[in-house]
Amino acid sequence: MAESSRDTVEGAGWGTAERGTYRQLMPPKVQKLSWLDPRTLWAARNGVLASWFGDPTGRTRGRWVAQREAAGAPADKVIRRDDPDRFSFMVLGDTGEGDEPQYAVVPGFLETARGTAFSVIASDVIYPVGSTDDYGTKFFRPYRDYRAPIYAVPGNHDWYEGLGGFMRVFCGDAPPLPPEPAPRPLSRAWWRALLWHRPRPADGQRLRAAEELRAAPAQQAVQPGPYWAIDAGPVRIIGIDTGLLGTLDAEQGAWLREVARGPRPKVLVTGSPLYVDGEHHPCAIEDGGTVDDVVRDPAHRFVAAIGGDIHNYQRYPVDVDGRTIQYVVSGGGGAFMHATHTIPRVSVANVTERDFRCYPLRGDSLAFYSRLYGRRLRLPRFFALTEAEATAVVAERLGVPPVRTQGPPPRITRRIRLVASLLGAGRRPDRAARLRLPVRKIYTRVFSPGSATYSPPFFKSFLRLDVTPEAVRLRCFAATGNRAQEADPPVEDEVTIPLG
Incomplete structure (x- = not known):
């Protein structure tokens, strides 16, 4: 069976894999x-x-x-x-x-x-x-x-x-x-x-x-x-x-x-x-x-x-x-x-994080949007998160174990936490919330379709x-x-x- 995004970074499609037909x-x-x-x-x-x-x-x-x-x-x-x-x-x-x-x-x-x-x-x-x-x-x-x-x-x-x-x-x-x-x-x-x-x-x-x-x-x-x-x-x-x-x-x-x-x-x-x-x-x-x-x-x-x-x-x-x-x-x-990384910790109709499933994984979604905003705002060194960094900070903000663990966990820095907050990861209230960049309603209605990636x-x-x-x-x-x-x-x- 093929590796999925829950298994490896490569299974999620990241990296330098051969493009499809x-x-x-x-x-x-x-x-x-x-x-x-x-x-x-x-x-x-x-x-x-x-x-x-x-x-x-x-x-x-x-x-x-x-x-x-x-x-x-x-x-x-x-x-x-x-x-x-x-x-x-x-x-x-x-x-x-x-x-x-x-x-x-x-x-x-x-x-x-x-x-x-x-x-x-x-x-x-x-x-x-x-x-x-x-x-x-x-x-x-x-x-x-x-x-x-x-x-x-x-x-x-x-x-x-x-x-x-x-x-x-x-x-x-x-x-x-x-x-x-x-x-x-x-x-x-x-x-x-x-x-x-x-x-x-x-x-x-x-x-x-x-x-x-x-x-x-x-x-x-x-x-x-x-x-x-x-x-x-x-x-x-x-x-x-x-x-x-x-x-x-x-x-x-x-x-x-x-x-x-x-x-x-x-x-x-x-x-x-x-x-x-x-x-x-x-x-x-x-x-x-x-x-x-x-x-x-x-x-x-x-x-x-x-x-x-x-x-x-x-x-x-x-x-x-x-x-x-x-x-x-x-x-x-x-x-x-x-985006899926903006979905808060699930607790609805007795369904919890333990039961809930989504694709892309929240960490992959945050990594995707961090790179997209890095390109759009021409600040890639600030915004872009690796898949491991995005996975770790989402898990921290939601208070759950990481879905995908591959290699040693990265150190979560203030920059990583700030980017996650600006992009609405987990929707946890913090001081950066009032500066949050549009990712869900405004972004997906106006900017997200115009920022679709073609690779x-x-x-x-x-x-x-x-x-x-x-x-x-x-x-x-x-x-x-x-x-x-x-x-x-x-x-x-x-x-x-x-x-x-």
Whole structure:
């Protein structure tokens, strides 16, 4: 078995390892996405407008669903497959930036996905705004050699152009929605409509050419809408659409409660994770209650809830009335990396540091960001921490043993502690807290995507789930961008979930 980041520095992808072959898969010219570009920020304004003037996602989603039902999609939105009782499927989250980090995932993904029945993309298939014309280089090209269907649930970025591209690709060539009546002048809806980013005209010929890259009969999949359920072998996989603001409309909430019934074990796939960064985000439903209320109901028999949106891997085994539900974040499929070193010492829903898992490890995350800030601020000698230094200072600030011990422990100096504090490691309050540099919210919304690195290690990840009548084996595999991890992707986390 390949060494993982928990074993060695080399297993994490650090050092002078041979770069992988992923560049051979990329188009000759790649337009790197920059969120520092005002044009990109302006195009992605709909999330902010929805929070100011009201979120129209539920109404628009209802129109899409009605259109699909009129075209013959099943009213219960259940895809019934003929998979055997023993089968496997893959999960990728937040894939579609179309640059080196996304393509670096592909070789290891294809190696690990051998023999799987299908894959699911959890959130943000296409960045920055879900444009139809971006599907060629950000979906069809990278996964053209995956010889099985790919299903998806949209993320907030897929909604920035009204979900038109997503519906066209995943839901049977769905035509655009007709325009809605104009809202009352000077109302909140009127202001929202005035400022709203609308889909750009798509190049139909360009999309048809891209679709030829995944045109084999075995690769085809047609979803009944942006949310769906799949009956596969002994389990039901339920995918929900959390829209622009991470919530469910009343219609989808009623559907979720209905398809969650029955004794069949269930796995939820959602665009917004329910546990993330040491916090509980139960996901509100418009007419009351939450998604997690549905997941926790023992009559519904959910065994796992997997969410994208946050670009790393996390797992929280939560005890719910004597049974364990695995709450997973799986957003490392290709977009820039969200820091894990800022996750505080975990204590949520009786899950502690002893039970919690994440990738990248917090020490590797701190080392990654310290070097990134060193380059950005042109102060590498001050900011850059070695992997051993970052691992040691994170362990000190969290009050836990180091996850990876390799060689004698380094001496933790005042400079190391100051850099760790400035970059928010462990979020422990100290005198440097008021000077803390943006790493989480502000940084990841503005600076982090613009500071994405285009050389390994990338710290990307994906999941493989092996299903039997007795259990689901869930494994998180790493993709660093190095040749060694391409040929033999290391397992960063593994858990067996009983179905009995």
